[in-house]
Amino acid sequence: MHFLHFNLTLSLILCCWLGCGRGQEAGAVLPVVLWHGMGDTCCFPFSLGSIKKLIEEQTNGTYVLSLKIGGNVVLDYESGFFIHPDKQVEYACKQLAKDARLANGYNAIGFSQGGQFLRAVAQRCPKPPMRTLISLGGQHQGVFGLPKCPTLSTSTCEYLSRLLNYAAYEDWVQEQLVQATYWHDPLHDNSYRLKSTFLADINNELYLKVNYIENLNKLKKFVMVKFLNDTIVQPRDSQWFEFYTPGQDREMQPLNQSKVYSNLGLDKMQANGKLKFLSLEGDHLAISKEWFIQNLVPLLLA
Template sequence: MSAHGRGWILVIFWFFFVWETVSWKTTSNDTEPVPVVIWHGMGDSCCKAFTLKFIKLVKETVPGSYVLSLKIGKSATEEIENSYFMNVNHQVEMVCNILSNDKKLQNGYNAMGFSQGGQFIRAVAQRCPSPAMKNLITFGAQHQGVYGLPHCPGESSHICNWIRKMLNLGAYSSPIQQHLVQAEYWHDPLNEDLYRNNSIFLAEINQERRINESYKENLMKLNKFVMVKFLKDLTVDPVDSEWFGFYKAGQAKDTYSLQESVLYQEDRLGLKAMDEAGKLEFLTVDGDHLQFSKKWFINNIVPYLK
């Protein structure tokens, strides 16, 4: 064979070698699970107690997943305290910094928020679009707030009793709004104007005072927004809040749905547009707050994590 012929063989061989290498790398990356970010609920910490079982569940059902359970404090004790007493807006800012500095999240991530962590991580989607949140899944979140704390999960019943007292005395006073987490998503249907004008977190992220177009644009970038409601929930009052419903103004008995709300009808967050585009998913569990089986999780949640 001539030198010219051997040269062509080498060129062809090199071409297929490079093509196979690039193809393998592309396929390998495409099949890697999307990272998962978890924000725990009230009275819990990033990596112990209640949240630990959710971390294990994701790793078991989506093998190879990188799971980041958000740490809001230097220790488990500090995290638990911060879930009661650290200004939510400061928490959201801290989380945005954590996410932007995590190299494993730069190609995007899926987010799971449990109980109050659900509305908190939604605020991350609205305020911090980079890195990109792909799917948002909230479990028993209080998207329209709460009006009552029938149960208060956590380490201390003393703390829960104190919180109830403070909320009843003056949820919308500046000191309580600034330093009591649960006050920041306290929604009093008997005093809608007071809530709307003084809520420093929930009323702001729900666009109830003014419209921040970036909040709407950022939330609409989600592929899916999945909301899980627990039909026998004894913690969230009203349960409808888990799907963006709430008590009708002036009383605390009858509720409205997301679709009946001003938030939806005026499309302040883009939820109406997302609903019409098939981006909203409303799931139910026939159980109490955050109680679901591994089988239910595999059938209903894992498809959004792949």
């Protein structure tokens, strides 16, 4: 009995000393989760691979997980075009849930469409808890136009653009083409709400899901970065959760005048100082190392 008590006491002392059972040391920088955009992968050394390395350098080696959808880089690349976002989000949630290093929470950075995918994670999968979400060029109100397609040939891009313009809300297109799931046609707003299989759901535009509001409001910060000279995202204001006034495609509707502002609880987030809007000159995802360090790293350290 005394021997058991001695061993238990010793184990507790060692556990406290070594930090057993804790996701990270008190005061340590939270882990960071990255999600790439269309035409990219988790690990290209010239894109997210370099971002991962930069974050590690600037945060004294904090754990950085760059999400890879599927079992390899090829599948991860294809997922950006051909795996429905619901399936991707479900896969990502499972990866996050089983990673013990994220148990106490994490910060997240979404690149382009990865921004709205990570927002879906925050809304649907509150455990482990996401603390700060940084969206770089994310299309939170969707897109209406596809001027360019990163890494695709001009002819392929033109085909996708025609397909979206004429058949985005066909069932088979919604199922097979990722970009169709956040295609937002302001000229046919009712068709969008009824037929969009991803964006209309996560924006609470078809059914009001209270858990989406509650979970999104658990974020400490929701940071949206807009690229002022973006030639890929149309309209650019979608990066700040704004979109065309329904019924036309010229006039932009301010966020606080849109239905999604209250339907998703963004009004509460803004009232509590949780929304942050940043912008910079440059094309889509054209971020300098200096800008990243100056504007985004402090958000990861807070």
